[in-house]
Amino acid sequence: MEFDAIILAGGRSSRLGGVPKSRLIYDGATLLERSLRSAAAAGRTVVVGPDPGGLPVGVLSCREDPPFAGPAAAIAAGVGALAADYAGRPEAGYPAPFILVLACDMPRSAAAVRTLADALAASPADSPAVTPDGTTGSEGRDGVMAVSADGRKQPLLGFYSTAGLQRCAEDAARAGSLENASVFALLARLDVREVRVPSGSTDDVDTWDDASALGMSDRFPDLGPGTGPEFRS
Template sequence: MDFDAIILAGGRSSRLGGSPKSALMFDGATLLERSLMAAAGARHTVVVGPEPGVLPGGVLTTREDPPFAGPAAGIAAGLAALRETDPADMLLVLACDMPRVDDAVNALLDALPGAAADGVMASSADGRRQPLAGFYSTAALERAVQEAAARNALVHGSVFALLASLDVQAVVVPAGSTDDVDTWDDAAALGVAVREQ
């Protein structure tokens, strides 16, 4: 299936003392590298955030405006960058702080055929949804971003609010596949560490 990908890597990591989540290590790769691997089937991929370092050829980079404006603004910036390509009909949106997200992406891909009109979003077995692990209709997401921008609701806006008008199906993904790193306790529990210098 044809899709593009936006990887969100623009947070302040304030609960990690400013250590960029994207550069933390899991199983021999940075969290950004893990996200890029999870999105490997994408036609075009854009990383939204500060200077990400060396990226695979063809991966685009951009920044949310203003910097650190949150994931809704990051999605808008990613969509703007993808407009310069020939955008696919579907878009994978991923936060870069989920070390095992490849399992979630595979489950979402499997569920896409015959899913709700505007895509699928990861959910835990107990119903906790993760909007930053989902496949969404590019056209529907573009409309939602335009509507949010008209209401000045992108900067520090809620991603759930951004997606509220979309017909999206929640898909239960493997346990632990959307566990994210917000604190050093999270990092320790998930086996995520700072890269050795």
């Protein structure tokens, strides 16, 4: 299945004292590095947020306008950056039919991404989505959204139709309703299936208590010279 990816890494991290979530360490890698690995199969990837520097070759970087305008505005900025990149590189062909939207504060997202990709690749008849109340979901013509093991929808972990997401972003921009908007409101017009994903794969980090529960820190262990983290393509 072909897809592009938008990784959201631009929040204020106010409950973490301003420490960027993207730089938190889980199992020897930053959350941004882990998100990039989760999206490794994407054709093109854009990271939305402050430029972290050192991104793998080919990974784009952009910023929501205005900065810290929330995830809906960040998604729209990512959609625009991907569209502009394809427009500027005719040899790249057409954008992928789907975009993976992934918040960078879910350290175990890889398992959810795999589950969602498998569900999207399967036909609805062969692999029906199950909503939190146990009923079969919609046909999901516009993609799939993660639902945690305890039934919580996670709109910042899903595959969405590129054309549909562009339409939603453009309509919201025209209406002046992107800044600090609800992501659910942004995606409301999409026909999206809700797919249960593995337990823990949508656990996110908002506070230091969350970080501690997941065994995370804000620094790499001191392993000596030449052993620091690197982004790898």
